[in-house]
Each structure stands twice: as C-alpha cells, then as structure tokens.
Amino acid sequence: MSTDSAFKLNDIKLRPHRIFGGIKPPAFKSSSMRSRIMPSPIPERLILSLRQHQGSAALPLVNVGDMVLKYQLIAAADQESALNLHAPTSGKIVAIESALIPSQLQQSEMCIHLQPDNKDNAIALNEISDYRAKTNADLVALVKQAGICGLGGAGYPTANKLKASIDIEAELLIINAAECEPYITADEALLREFAKEVVSGAEILQKICLASRCIIAIEKNKKEAVSALAAALNNSSISLVQLPAKYPAGGEKQIVQGVTGLEVPSGGYPPDIGVLVQNVGTAYAVHQAIVEGKPCISRITTLTGAPLQTPKNFSVLIGTPVSFLFEVCGIEEEQLTGAIVGGSIMGVELADLQAPVVKTTNCLIAKSTQEFPEAGKEQACIRCGFCADVCPAKLLPQQLYAYARSCNRDELESHGLFDCIECGACAYVCPSNIPLVQYYRASKQSFAKQLKQEEKSLYWQSRFQTHQYRLKKNQEDKLSQRKTKKNQAEV
Ligand code: SF4
Ligand code: SF4
Structure with a gap:
C-alpha cells in the first residue's frame, strides 16, 4: 500500500496502545471454562438457514426427500454476498420452509430442514498437504467454497474480505482473540485446545492477503490461552500482543487502535489504513478448510447462564436448535426466563428457543431473574x-x-x-x-x-x-x- 498511512503503519511498533473509552464489567466467564470443548450430540432435526449471516441467501440445491451426505453442498452462493451451505451430517431433507433464526431483527428465513440418519456418512475430503504450492486465487476460491464467514459475530464472507485486502495491499493482518464481552468464551476455549491450528490458519490468511506482518491480539487475563498460543507460535513469524482487559477492546476499530495506536477514520474500515482484521475462529475455520478439506459445518459456541447445570463450550453442528443444547447442558426450567444470543451487552433476546445455531452464533446465555433482573424504569x-x-x-x-x-x-x-x-x-x-x-x-x-x-x-x-x-x-x-x-x- 503506497499511502501515507501505510508508510506510518510499517514504521509502527506493534505493542499495546491505549484505546478510547471502554468499561470493565464483571466477566462471568469462569463457569463455561471449567470443562474442555465437547462435541454437541446430533439433534433430531437440523434447521439450516439459507442466510447464515448479514448477506444474501444461498440457492438451495436439494429437494424435499433427497438423501444427503455430511459435507455435501446443499445450497450455493450464487451472489457475491451469499455463503455456500453444507450438510453437517448425513440424512434426509424433510422440508424447505421458513423458520425463525437468531438475529437482531428476529426475522424468519427460508431453511433446509435435515433429519439426521445418525450414520454420519461423509463424502471424501480433499486435504491439501502443502497449501504453499497453491496460488492465492486458488486458496481464496477454497475459502469461498467452504462457506466461511467472520465467526466473531459480524459474519462478512471471508473470501470477499480477503479479495478486498489483496486489492488494497494490506500491510498488517491482525488475528483478533480479544474476546472482551462478558460470558463469551468460545475463542478462549478454542485457543486453549487448538492454538496450533489457529496459528496454521493465520499463516494461510497472511499468505493470501500478502500482509508483511501478522500478529495475534489477545487480552492478557486469558492466561491459559496466552501460554498455548506462545507455545504454538514458537518458530512462527507471527507475534503476540497482549492487551489490557477492557470492553470493547475486541471491536474491529478498537483492536486496530489497541495494537497500532492508529485510528480508523470516521466512516472508514481498517483496510483504509492498510490493516485486515480476522477473528481467531475464522482462522481456525480456514485451517480446517484448506489443510483438512472440511467446509464450515460447525463452530464453537459458549452455552452459559445460571439455569444451565453444566455450562460449557460446544463444538456445535450448524442448524442445532438452541432448546436442544440447553437440554444437553441440563436446564433448571423454573429458573429460565429466556435466552440471549451473543454476550450480555451486545447480545439480543431470542424470541423462540427452537431457533437454530447459525455460523455467527458465538454464545447462548440462558437467562434467569437472578442474573438478569428486569431493567430499571427509563x-x-x-x-x-x-x-x-x-x-x-x-x-x-x-x-x-x-x-x-x-x-x-x-x-x-x-x-x-x-x-x-x-x-x-x-x-x-x-x-x-x-x-x-x-x-x-x-x-x-x-x-x-x-x-x-x-x-x-x-x-x-x-x-x-x-x-x-x-x-x-x-x-x-x-x-x-x-x-x-x-x-x-x-x-
Ligand atoms: S453504543 Fe455507540 S454511542 Fe454508545 S458507547 Fe458504543 S459506540 Fe458509543
Ligand atoms: S443520563 Fe444522559 S448524559 Fe448521563 S449517561 Fe445517560 S444519556 Fe448519558
């Protein structure tokens, strides 16, 4: 990037810088971090929204009555902002109809309803032993094929973001692990157990976007994740920046400021100053897609809140109903007053517990009056x-x-x-x-x-x-x- 900002960026020492404003709310993270990530069981029905994020809906490629295999492409991204959708397990398509999905607008979307056959039969995967031999255009195409979007919550299609960063010649890639909002521990749990894979994904992303520098930014109070990362980064050119714990240090513009000291201009985005930001969950999904050949059919989601007997992080199949996950955690029905999708500050109330997990669902909080008393009068x-x-x-x-x-x-x-x-x-x-x-x-x-x-x-x-x-x-x-x-x- 040949602008003044890039010149400044190259000269900047990447270290913790002060971010404006912010608050330090209680974290409420320890209960879901007591156990390891557990694969969630397969529910009786998976509800797969054709729109998993804020972009356009995908085009269904299956009909009611079709049998499908795990990893099979069942809806195609026929528009730039759409995402490919794959079957998370094998089974039968039993309906294609609308259902409520978790989002800010609480809207219904057309969904493919898949009844698992509990055989989990899969199509063969194309693993890549040496991704460095691939061209960047091939790698972007593989990321697009895998249906990956930003798994930190925003959900922008990752292939599009990568293409844009190649066009603007990004200088710096920041892998965002500053999971600063209360209750959410999905990224922290991921790093604790899969730091090597996250680093591998970060290296692939850096190769694709051609950034000369890459860092992983994390809040310094996530001690286990920090040590796992430090070990995984041994022999890597990627470095680690530990930020003070503060909300919202993990916001896209805030993490850029926290690491470089530079401000993203009003109305602009990090690429405007030569920076590309990707979430750690996205880096992991990229590793899975390129190295293991696996499309995005699951994600790590935090299940937490006082009414759950065993809060934890699940590796959840996309399309799993929230009510099913609450049952698996053991739910105190008399305490439950509702559910929140996301953290306790930016999250939104879920109108129907039958709603499914989508690719951007990082956290589900079972609400109780004890933890979430009614808001005082305005x-x-x-x-x-x-x-x-x-x-x-x-x-x-x-x-x-x-x-x-x-x-x-x-x-x-x-x-x-x-x-x-x-x-x-x-x-x-x-x-x-x-x-x-x-x-x-x-x-x-x-x-x-x-x-x-x-x-x-x-x-x-x-x-x-x-x-x-x-x-x-x-x-x-x-x-x-x-x-x-x-x-x-x-x-
Ligand atoms: S919600 Fe908007 S106005 Fe309020 S603190 Fe955050 S950025 Fe500022
Ligand atoms: S009372 Fe008014 S000025 Fe004070 S925090 Fe609320 S909105 Fe802001």
Missing part, C-alpha cells in the same frame, strides 16, 4: 456525561439519543450515528437506565428503510421520465414522418 437524561466518557468511538451518546428521539436525520448523521459500533458501553453506565443502543439501532433501521424508499422513488421517477420522453419522441417522429410524406406528395 428516566430522563440528566446530562451527566458518563456515556461520552466511555464511548470508544468518541461520540456524544446523549446528543445522539436526543436526535434519535426527534428523528433528526441530519444531526444524527453529522454526530456520527454510523460510527456507533453498538457496543452498549454508554447504556451500561447510564444512571437513567436509558436503553441508548435500542434508540440508535431503531434510527439506523429507519434510515435504511428511508434510503430504500428514496431509491425506489428515484427509480420510478426515472422510469416515468423515460416514458414521458419516449411518448414525446414518438409524437415528434410521427409529426416529422407526416411532414415528409406531405412534402413528397406536393413534389
């Missing part, structure tokens, strides 16, 4: 400014709140609504119990709707104008033809 803003002190994006959350309430789109935009990463630090410290993030999300959604309507109305306006132009042109043509005929008749 009061008026007292302009204490606590929210501004903790905002990692240097925004003025109280101003955004006021503009969100008055639906002032111009002011919301000029006050950086779209730079808000919805981390919830502001709401966490607000003494008036204002659910600030809900206001910001609602504003963003309403803008997105408005934008769509504006685009639609512009489209129809332009169609109408084209139609009017054609009518006028036809009329003029007819008049001119008549004139010509008349002139010819007179001659």
Whole structure:
C-alpha cells in the first residue's frame, strides 16, 4: 500500500496502545471454562438457514426427500454476498420452509430442514498437504467454497474480505482473540485446545492477503490461552500482543487502535489504513478448510447462564436448535426466563428457543431473574456525561439519543450515528437506565428503510421520465414522418 498511512503503519511498533473509552464489567466467564470443548450430540432435526449471516441467501440445491451426505453442498452462493451451505451430517431433507433464526431483527428465513440418519456418512475430503504450492486465487476460491464467514459475530464472507485486502495491499493482518464481552468464551476455549491450528490458519490468511506482518491480539487475563498460543507460535513469524482487559477492546476499530495506536477514520474500515482484521475462529475455520478439506459445518459456541447445570463450550453442528443444547447442558426450567444470543451487552433476546445455531452464533446465555433482573424504569437524561466518557468511538451518546428521539436525520448523521459500533458501553453506565443502543439501532433501521424508499422513488421517477420522453419522441417522429410524406406528395 503506497499511502501515507501505510508508510506510518510499517514504521509502527506493534505493542499495546491505549484505546478510547471502554468499561470493565464483571466477566462471568469462569463457569463455561471449567470443562474442555465437547462435541454437541446430533439433534433430531437440523434447521439450516439459507442466510447464515448479514448477506444474501444461498440457492438451495436439494429437494424435499433427497438423501444427503455430511459435507455435501446443499445450497450455493450464487451472489457475491451469499455463503455456500453444507450438510453437517448425513440424512434426509424433510422440508424447505421458513423458520425463525437468531438475529437482531428476529426475522424468519427460508431453511433446509435435515433429519439426521445418525450414520454420519461423509463424502471424501480433499486435504491439501502443502497449501504453499497453491496460488492465492486458488486458496481464496477454497475459502469461498467452504462457506466461511467472520465467526466473531459480524459474519462478512471471508473470501470477499480477503479479495478486498489483496486489492488494497494490506500491510498488517491482525488475528483478533480479544474476546472482551462478558460470558463469551468460545475463542478462549478454542485457543486453549487448538492454538496450533489457529496459528496454521493465520499463516494461510497472511499468505493470501500478502500482509508483511501478522500478529495475534489477545487480552492478557486469558492466561491459559496466552501460554498455548506462545507455545504454538514458537518458530512462527507471527507475534503476540497482549492487551489490557477492557470492553470493547475486541471491536474491529478498537483492536486496530489497541495494537497500532492508529485510528480508523470516521466512516472508514481498517483496510483504509492498510490493516485486515480476522477473528481467531475464522482462522481456525480456514485451517480446517484448506489443510483438512472440511467446509464450515460447525463452530464453537459458549452455552452459559445460571439455569444451565453444566455450562460449557460446544463444538456445535450448524442448524442445532438452541432448546436442544440447553437440554444437553441440563436446564433448571423454573429458573429460565429466556435466552440471549451473543454476550450480555451486545447480545439480543431470542424470541423462540427452537431457533437454530447459525455460523455467527458465538454464545447462548440462558437467562434467569437472578442474573438478569428486569431493567430499571427509563428516566430522563440528566446530562451527566458518563456515556461520552466511555464511548470508544468518541461520540456524544446523549446528543445522539436526543436526535434519535426527534428523528433528526441530519444531526444524527453529522454526530456520527454510523460510527456507533453498538457496543452498549454508554447504556451500561447510564444512571437513567436509558436503553441508548435500542434508540440508535431503531434510527439506523429507519434510515435504511428511508434510503430504500428514496431509491425506489428515484427509480420510478426515472422510469416515468423515460416514458414521458419516449411518448414525446414518438409524437415528434410521427409529426416529422407526416411532414415528409406531405412534402413528397406536393413534389
Ligand atoms: S449517561 Fe445517560 S443520563 Fe448521563 S448524559 Fe448519558 S444519556 Fe444522559
Ligand atoms: S453504543 Fe455507540 S454511542 Fe454508545 S458507547 Fe458504543 S459506540 Fe458509543
């Protein structure tokens, strides 16, 4: 990258730097870290959403009644932002119909329903003994084929992110292991047991994106994961940066600042300053796809919360219903008041426990009144400014709140609504119990709707104008033809 920022980036010593704002909430991580990662049993039905992330839906390649094998491609990414979908086990397709999936919008999506035959018969896998002999384009194609997306939660298709970073010639690859949100331990558990595989995945990612430097960034309080990584990094050119434990140190822009001291510009992304960020879970999935030939059919998900008798991290088959996982952990029904997908700060309430795990489901919290008492009544803003002190994006959350309430789109935009990463630090410290993030999300959604309507109305306006132009042109043509005929008749 030949910009000033890349020049600066090359000169920078990668070490812990201060990030703006942030909070230090209790971690609530120890209960799910007591045992090793356990493969989750196969449920009676897997519900496989054609849309596993925020992009487009995949195109189903199977019909009801078809028998499929483990790892078989069952829905194809026919659009750039879609993800390939593979059968997590062998069995019969029993329905293709909509079902609720965990997401911020709590929407239903078209899903392939697979009834496992409990034989787990698989297609042959193409393992690659020496990935270095492959071209980068081949490796990107394999990542795309495996249906991998960012497993840290955002879910952007990894192949697209890699292509973009090749185009901008990224200088630095950061593997993000700063799992800073309370309750979530999926990445920490993964590193404790599969650090070698994560490092292998990071090396593949570095080869593909051509970055000259690669580091793994982790919070220093994750001691076992840090020692496992340190051992796995022996003889590797990849280094380790240990960050102070603070929320949201693992945000994409925050991790860049935490490691380089550089700020990603407002409205921009890390690649704008020559940095590519990938999650550790994604690096592991890339290792599995390239070295072992396995597509993304499972992920590590934390199952936690007081109503669970044995909280733990599961290696879960994509499509497994949440209720099934709660049962496997042993559930105290009388304590259970609901479920959260994600951590306790950024996570969203799950409307239906039958909803399945998707590729971005990093944590499932069984809620109880004891751990999640009802939120206090929302009061008026007292302009204490606590929210501004903790905002990692240097925004003025109280101003955004006021503009969100008055639906002032111009002011919301000029006050950086779209730079808000919805981390919830502001709401966490607000003494008036204002659910600030809900206001910001609602504003963003309403803008997105408005934008769509504006685009639609512009489209129809332009169609109408084209139609009017054609009518006028036809009329003029007819008049001119008549004139010509008349002139010819007179001659
Ligand atoms: S923390 Fe809450 S009460 Fe205080 S200024 Fe921010 S929004 Fe207002
Ligand atoms: S949710 Fe948005 S406004 Fe609130 S602290 Fe996080 S980035 Fe700042």
